[in-house]
Amino acid sequence: KDDEYDESDVRQLTLLMQEMWGLIQQKRTDDELKNYADELSNANEELKQNSEKLSIANKELRSLDKMKNEFLSNISHELKTPLVSIIGYTELVDGGGMGIVNDKQKKALGVVTRNSKRLKHLIESLLYMTKAQSGTVEYTFEHVNISEIIENTIVDMKLMADNKCLTIEKEVPDDLPLINGDKEKLTNMLNSLVDNAIKFTNPGGKITLTASEEDGNLHITVNDTGIGIAKEFRSNLFKKFYQIDSSTTRRYGGTGLGLYISKHIIEVHNGKIWIESEEDVGTTVHVSIPI
Ligand SMILES: Nc1ncnc2c1ncn2[C@@H]1O[C@H](COP(=O)(O)OP(=O)(O)O)[C@@H](O)[C@H]1O
Numbered sequence: 001k002d003d004e005y006d007e008s009d010v011r012q013l014t015l016l017m018q019e020m021w022g023l024i025q026q027k028r029t030d031d032e033l034k035n036y037a038d039e040l041s042n043a044n045e046e047l048k049q050n051s052e053k054l055s056i057a058n059k060e061l062r063s064l065d066k067m068k069n070e071f072l073s074n075i076s077h078e079l080k081t082p083l084v085s086i087i088g089y090t091e092l093v094d095g096g097g098m099g100i101v102n103d104k105q106k107k108a109l110g111v112v113t114r115n116s117k118r119l120k121h122l123i124e125s126l127l128y129m130t131k132a133q134s135g136t137v138e139y140t141f142e143h144v145n146i147s148e149i150i151e152n153t154i155v156d157m158k159l160m161a162d163n164k165c166l167t168i169e170k171e172v173p174d175d176l177p178l179i180n181g182d183k184e185k186l187t188n189m190l191n192s193l194v195d196n197a198i199k200f201t202n203p204g205g206k207i208t209l210t211a212s213e214e215d216g217n218l219h220i221t222v223n224d225t226g227i228g229i230a231k232e233f234r235s236n237l238f239k240k241f242y243q244i245d246s247s248t249t250r251r252y253g254g255t256g257l258g259l260y261i262s263k264h265i266i267e268v269h270n271g272k273i274w275i276e277s278e279e280d281v282g283t284t285v286h287v288s289i290p291i
């Protein structure tokens, strides 16, 4: 340029410089963006690999769980079969079906029967649990008379209650409607609730079973004057294996499956189960089944 630079040249040069600066900045952002994109793609790849690993681990776990359930189910079945024959023969001998039995022998046979039945019940609980998990519990629905089930439960549990000096009563109206249900399962459920009531009530206490019709539902309650359940434990009661006192030195037997199974049985009947309790006063378990 021959002549001197004037103001307009300076302005143009400044504009040019600004443009170049802009381009440099742009390039820098592009590079950064590219780096980020690379990083993101790497992270993505890693995520994909981890997700595949997780899915494989998941599959293995599921298969192990299935194996565990099958094993438990088989072993329970195998344990139950001989027990049934032990109980059958013991009762046969006890009943005099194989000759005269003296009082001492009768007492001993009674112990064998009682303990075998306890073992059978435990095995049945385990079997139920594994079947519940795989959704293969079989139900037979028919018209059932709850009043009859309550009466049978009281007869079944009377000895246990007597041994602990507990009274056991029922308050059931004569005109109770029938419900559609599985008689055996409902009997088991009620037995298990009364078993708890007996277990957690001190001698001299009282257990009351009631049933009534309420707004299209059959409302059953099992009330005891026992030790009660503190608030903080109530939300866990229906979980598998849950027991408030699970220490090895605890006073009460059991496996913590009773309420879990009871809840499952009630839910198959489209019903509800809930617990009201006050410590040192007593507990009421409510069951409501649509009629
Ligand atoms: N009627 C009751 N009174 C006081 N505690 C109860 C009563 N019923 C259940 N529980 C508490 O709930 C726990 C779970 O009950 P359950 O599932 O029947 O198991 P298990 O009887 O084998 O211990 C019991 O261990 C006990 O702590």
Ligand SMILES: [Mg+2]
Binding pocket: 192, 195, 196, 254, 256, 257, 258, 259
């Ligand atoms: Mg129980």
